[in-house]
Amino acid sequence: MRYSYLTDLECPKDGRRYDAGVPQKLCACGSPLLARYDLAALRAEVARDDIGAGSPTLWRYHALLPVGSSDAVVSFGEGMTPIFGLPRHGRKIGVPGLVVKDEGTLPTGSFKARGAAVGVSRAREIGIRRIAMPTNGNAGAAWSTYAARAGMASLIVMPRAAPEIARKECAVTGARLYLVDGLIGDAGAIVGRAVANSDWFPVSTLKEPYRLEGKKTMGFEIAEQLGWRVPDVIVYPTGGGVGLIGIYKGLRELQELGWIGAKLPKLVAVQAEGCAPIVRAFEAGAEHAEPWQDAETVAFGINVASAIGDFLILEAIRATGGCAVAVSDTEILQQLADVGRRDGAFFCPEGAATLAAVAKLRSGGWLDGSEEVLVLNTGTGLKYPDTVSANPPVLPIGGSIPMLD
Ligand SMILES: *Cc1c(COP(=O)(O)O)cnc(C)c1O
DSSP states (O other): OOSOOEEEEEOTTTOOEEOTTSOOOSOTTSOOOEEEEOHHHHHHHOOHHHHHTSOSSGGGGGGGSSOOOGGGOOOSSOOOOOEEEOHHHHHHTTOTTEEEEEGGGSGGGBTHHHHHHHHHHHHHHTTOOEEEEEOSSHHHHHHHHHHHHHTOEEEEEEETTSOHHHHHHHHHTTOEEEEESSOHHHHHHHHHHHHTTSSOEEOOTTTSSSHHHHHTHHHHHHHHHTTSOOOSEEEEEOSSOHHHHHHHHHHHHHHHHTSSOSOOOEEEEEEETTBOHHHHHHHHTOSSOOOOTTOOOSOGGGOOSOOTTHHHHHHHHHHTTOEEEEEOHHHHHHHHHHHHHHHOOOBOHHHHHHHHHHHHHHHTTSSOSOSOEEEEEOBBGGGOGGGSOOOOOOOOTTOOOSOOO
């Protein structure tokens, strides 16, 4: 058994292949590149049950990851996040089979740790020492953290309005950090100019091929944790869409290996009404999404006006019979409060958006209520203290509580 069965990189648009042993960015045609593996050899040499004997982290899937040896792995023990039911909230919104995969328990508090763990490990392995990226906060925090662990330098640019905790995570882990009075796209333009003709390697969403490989482990884990089967529906809060594209890629690889059956979950992309380019493109039957003007939402991680992987997101949704749905900030905050009170789960706003989508799809009849629906809570609510308000009464010392039943 090899540590990794990575072979090369492939352009999903024109099929061109690229050497995976040296740093690569986009295909010459401008499309993201996808990592490919020798699945036939893997199938012959690795059994599904071997996976269970691996570490309790996402590195248990190392054969299907791009990192060539265990020595190159940069890790805080990430992965294998819990899946649990939300029975009371699920019943209330008419979907008793509602479960969540809670990514809030990962290092740095969001699922961005998956992309950073694999992306940083692979970058260092192929000789990259300095990484640069635009971010809405969580990705920058995760890449800065993993870069520090790898002994690499990081340059991060984020919108001034990004959650303040992300700045602090970057500061504490030693990133060169800049804020911009604008959106993530504006940050991306600044990073692009800064890294041109330098040895800083840009690791923007899908502009290098390995962040996606980290995120596809969500798909692997969902299948393995459910006993090598998939739920009926997976609902994902979609910004750049790497998580959704990754889940789809991961599940397709498991299918090709024969580790899961023919059924795939319907993939649902959730966006905020204030930034819904993918929803608009889905409804229009388009292959690409037009940039969204004046994007704004409380769910900062999905405030992405233009996604380079738009066509891959739309393909994953359509190929699985899924859909794309937009929800309002009011609905998001209501769901965040409701699920916390009913089932004791502190969702991030992006995660709460998936619950709002489930409620909407149920009331609109797209879900009939019999399905097993898995939502991704992509980060911990603890990273967004300002989304909830708490103003409890203050008692004087020696004071008493009026009524207690
Ligand atoms: C980045 C982010 C998202 C969106 O992820 P993509 O895979 O880029 O679509 C969702 N939720 C949170 C908390 C995020 O940080």
